[in-house]
Amino acid sequence: MSDWVYMGEGLRVTYGRRTVLRVDELTVRAGNLLGIVGPSGAGKSTLLRVLALLEPPTEGVLYFGGSSEPVRWPPPLDVRRRVTMVFQRPLLLSDSVFRNVAYGLRARGSDNVRPRVEQALEMVGLAHMAHAAAHTLSGGELQRVALARALVLEPDVLLLDEPTANLDPYNVSVIEEALKRLRHHNHTTIVLVTHNVFQARRLADRVMFLLDGECVEAADAETFFESPKDPRTRAFVRGEMVY
Amino acid sequence: MLWGSPQRRRGHPKRIEALHGLGGESKRRRCAINEIWEGIKQAALLLWHLDPEVMHIVAVSLRVSGTALLLSAAIGIPLGAWLGFSRFVGRRLVVALLYTGMGLPPVVVGLFVYLLLSQSGPLGSLNAAWIPRLFTVGAMVVAQVIISFPLVAGFTMAAVKGVDPSLRQQLISLGATEWQATLAVLREARFGVIVSVIAGFGSIISEVGAVMLVGGNIEGSTRVLTTAIVLETRRGNFSLAIALALILLSLSFLSNILMLRLQGKTA
Numbered sequence: 429m430s431d432w433v434y435m436g437e438g439l440r441v442t443y444g445r446r447t448v449l450r451v452d453e454l455t456v457r458a459g460n461l462l463g464i465v466g467p468s469g470a471g472k473s474t475l476l477r478v479l480a481l482l483e484p485p486t487e488g489v490l491y492f493g494g495s496s497e498p499v500r501w502p503p504p505l506d507v508r509r510r511v512t513m514v515f516q517r518p519l520l521l522s523d524s525v526f527r528n529v530a531y532g533l534r535a536r537g538s539d540n541v542r543p544r545v546e547q548a549l550e551m552v553g554l555a556h557m558a559h560a561a562a563h564t565l566s567g568g569e570l571q572r573v574a575l576a577r578a579l580v581l582e583p584d585v586l587l588l589d590e591p592t593a594n595l596d597p598y599n600v601s602v603i604e605e606a607l608k609r610l611r612h613h614n615h616t617t618i619v620l621v622t623h624n625v626f627q628a629r630r631l632a633d634r635v636m637f638l639l640d641g642e643c644v645e646a647a648d649a650e651t652f653f654e655s656p657k658d659p660r661t662r663a664f665v666r667g668e669m670v671y
Numbered sequence: 672m673l674w675g676s677p678q679r680r681r682g683h684p685k686r687i688e689a690l691h692g693l694g695g696e697s698k699r700r701r702c703a704i705n706e707i708w709e710g711i712k713q714a715a716l717l718l719w720h721l722d723p724e725v726m727h728i729v730a731v732s733l734r735v736s737g738t739a740l741l742l743s744a745a746i747g748i749p750l751g752a753w754l755g756f757s758r759f760v761g762r763r764l765v766v767a768l769l770y771t772g773m774g775l776p777p778v779v780v781g782l783f784v785y786l787l788l789s790q791s792g793p794l795g796s797l798n799a800a801w802i803p804r805l806f807t808v809g810a811m812v813v814a815q816v817i818i819s820f821p822l823v824a825g826f827t828m829a830a831v832k833g834v835d836p837s838l839r840q841q842l843i844s845l846g847a848t849e850w851q852a853t854l855a856v857l858r859e860a861r862f863g864v865i866v867s868v869i870a871g872f873g874s875i876i877s878e879v880g881a882v883m884l885v886g887g888n889i890e891g892s893t894r895v896l897t898t899a900i901v902l903e904t905r906r907g908n909f910s911l912a913i914a915l916a917l918i919l920l921s922l923s924f925l926s927n928i929l930m931l932r933l934q935g936k937t938a
Contacts (some may be wrong), residue, residue: 480844509846519838522859531855532845577845 430494433458433585433617434479438488441474441641449474449485451643454636456585458494461611461618463632463649465625465664471641472621473516476587479619480513493584509536512583516590516621518574520562525554528562529577536581548580551606568599575603579610585617586610592627600627607631625665629653637661710913717914724891729918732895735808735886736876739815743871747820748864751827752857756839766828772821777814778880784814785884806887811895814881819871826870830863831856865934869927876923896922 436454440447449471456462456479464472477483478490484501492499493510502508512532520528529545538544549555552572557565565573571591578586588607592600604627610616622628628635629649636646637660645652645661656662717725754766788795788805795805803809834856842852857864879897886893888902896919903912 482840482844505846505848508843511844512846513841513844515837515841515844517837519835519841521838521855531842532847535842535845535847535851581846 431458432456433493435491436478436485436488439475439478439485439490440487441471441478441483442486447486447641449478449641451475451488451638454643454646456617456619457634458617459611459615460633461607461620461631463628463635464619464621464638465623465628465635466638467623467664469640470638472623472638473589474641475638476513476589476619476621479585480511480587481508482513509581510584511587512578512581512585513587514574514578514589514591516593518570520565520570520573523562524558525549525560525562525565525573526558528573529558529580532577532581544580545576548576551579551609552576553602568595571595572599572602575606579606582614583616585619588618588620590621590623592622592624604631625667637664639664706909707913709910710917713910714914714917718918725915725918727891728894728896728899728915729922731808731893732876732897732919733922735811735882735895736815736872739812739819739875740868740872742812742816743820743823743875744868746816747823747867747871748827748857750820751824751829751864751867752831752853754824754828755831756853756856769821769825769828773825775818775821776880777818777874777878778884780814780817781881781884784810784817784881788813788885805885806889806893808886808893810885811882811893814885815875815878818878818881819875822874823867823871826867827860827864830860830867833863834859862934865930869930872926872930873923876919876926 432455434454434456436451439449439451439454441449464475466472474483478485481492481499481503489498491497492503492507499507521531526545526549529548530541533541533544546555546558549558552575554569554572554576557569562570562573575588575591592603595603607618607620608631611618620628620631632649634646635649635652637644637652637658639660645656645658647656652661653665656665754762754769785805786792788803788810790796790805794802803813838859839852839856842855843849847855877897879901882888882893882895883898883901886895886898888894888898894902896915900912900915900919903909903915
């Protein structure tokens, strides 16, 4: 596998007359954790849907997985299955936790579903809730099940859209620990969208700052937080930005 | 045999007289209550003795409406799901046509199918083996499918639209194929999908206009519960008509219980 997972050039996403995303250059290196930060409505989720290969960019080209050919739309199933996304507002099937986590494996016709699901639930601290009905879960548990159903697939790329928004510190730490273990054991490439600067600082190798759909700055985490070039990034990092 | 007795064919002259005579309001009411009571007793007797003619009528009713319902579900559920998921130019027009179809008067459908299948009609004149002939069970099935499939499709569409569209996207991001995601969403919408089938069944098991026109109410062939009720009421055999009505209601009730079981715990 080459050293990058995504390369984008001149990416634009337009809804009607409104351009919601303008990213001229994008590189996500393999095994890295890219944090995408920015205020609400900055285009973070839109960028994530493009990277999840769920939505084509209106303009520009996107390369994936080291291929010299740009991504075709709709992307082939085997390409699409290398990426998994955890949504900001996860929706589960009205079924047991176990069956929800097993869904992606069963869709692929995989073997050894049970031990793999149990291991994924273990990672998010929910092994004891395998047989609980999805509708009985709390917000934190639901978010952890959503992470487990993505982890179980062992994707090359894991995309996370505000996975810890509105969660208590315990649930936040469980999810962050799971992400750290995933990186160290599986070398999974992770793109994490968050509006929490501190979380990005704790987890990310590289950080991208989006504002009004535009990429203001992208740099290694240390540079981004210690010596940001753009005054808007500086204001955001220091919590001085009013939006 | 209860069904064919001369007394039944002639009706109950005394009771009819009482209904239309000078007995006064209370007497008429008493007579009507008697008829209902007689009907209940007779329904029990007909079922207890497994009256062959009644059993035949019940079998034809179930065969016609059951086949029509299966065909309606086979057309209506995929059509409803497709309309629920897709966006295309002219979708609103298709939906408006579907909603119109949901309110089609059965007798109008009967007339339409009658004209299509009659000897001089556009389909009947083809004399092809696959085209059902008028006054056969096949013709009745065709009419009932036209009545019920828009209901199945319309309610299925509403049920599918009621499921958060993000669920489908989330399942696809978990690696589901379009087809797998569609099935999962339909499963989530199963409460509404079963209601669509129940509504479709209710519309055809109870309709009389279309089956009367295209089936002809032929004894031992195309006579179903609803057309038999019309016939017996016209003959003045109110007790028998009520007995058949009770059988029809029980059948409808039992079928709905069966379908509610399919809904599972969500019901």
